[in-house]
Amino acid sequence: MNAIRVRVFGKVREIVGAETVDLPAGPAETTATVLDALIGRYPPLEPWRQYLRVALNQEYVPMERRVSPGDEVAVIPPVSGG
């Protein structure tokens, strides 16, 4: 079984306590299932769910987008640059 490595930032990184999380990958992962698995492992993320975006290969993508092996996956909390 492959693993999906998820990059996390900001408040999410702080809750997770690391810059990346490896999640077990099933045969039909999507951005939504990856986010569910991450929040399942770190329940304090639950209140943030509605504000999180997912980027695949450094592009924002909608939920339910298929995640393929080798994709660079990142969970993006509300940005606050500037």
Added chain:
Amino acid sequence: MNAIRVRVFGKVREIVGAETVDLPAGPAETTATVLDALIGRYPPLEPWRQYLRVALNQEYVPMERRVSPGDEVAVIPPVSGG
């Protein structure tokens, strides 16, 4: 008879050939009569008349404003700073 010293700038200064012009002052001078006298002395200013503003004591004033002895009078062609 007093003289009115008129400061001129830019294109008007160039046409006049000096930075100031002394005009004879009658008893009831206004910004309009001063402008008329200046243009009367330098006819090449005529096409500029509609674009000229007059400042009294470093403030723009409307035409027909009374000019008193000692007022600082300036004829202001279209500004183009910036």
Added chain:
Amino acid sequence: MPPVVVDIVEGRIDSAKLIAAVSDPAAGGTAVFIGTTRTPSEGREVRYLEYEAYRPMALKQMTVIAETARSRWSLAGVCAVHRIGRVEIGEASVVIAVSAVHRGAAFEACRFIIDTLKKEVPIWKKEVFAEGHAWAGP
């Protein structure tokens, strides 16, 4: 036309260098925005800020935003630099400089770039107080 220049840096941003980078003999106006860290924030005294970035994605997005502005407003030059790491109060966290033939285009493009950067680019700000800290939230 000078190329679009975007960067994410860890030290001070030199605004004068960015302004020089967008200068162009055909440009009549350069608009610059400098975002500076400030205190107080929502009533709390801020000691300093910490910025972090998802660097490769942030650079890609900054490039897209800058190129979009360049073509939309026919800019002569565009430069956008964001700082990350610790930033003291009053220091620049971001500088945008754009030059154009006319000033209207320069102002609008500069505003567009900073507004879009703040909404889209994956960079995060943490405000550090005398006690505790806060991530700029949703």
Added chain:
Amino acid sequence: MPPVVVDIVEGRIDSAKLIAAVSDPAAGGTAVFIGTTRTPSEGREVRYLEYEAYRPMALKQMTVIAETARSRWSLAGVCAVHRIGRVEIGEASVVIAVSAVHRGAAFEACRFIIDTLKKEVPIWKKEVFAEGHAWAGP
């Protein structure tokens, strides 16, 4: 609040100094406009520019404009400097810098100051060509 700073100078304008002059710990954004002399102008190659001012009136008006902007947009700092005399192509003829708590105010105030300055302040620009010259006309 730092006072409004306006000036008319004969040498180069140091933008970095103006930006520093409006910096304030409570300010989150500084907007800067730099007007630069350009070529061509209406199809003619410009060699350099000459600016002249009705200096005391221009300074008074610049002060009024800057104070108006400061109170209208609650600015932290305002600085406006115009250069006169000969200005080479690509050099700054005018620099406006304003700082405010939020960037919207900084952008709007900066734009207001340069727009109003160009309409009202008694300063004149002469474009010098290879042959002849022209005063920027009505």
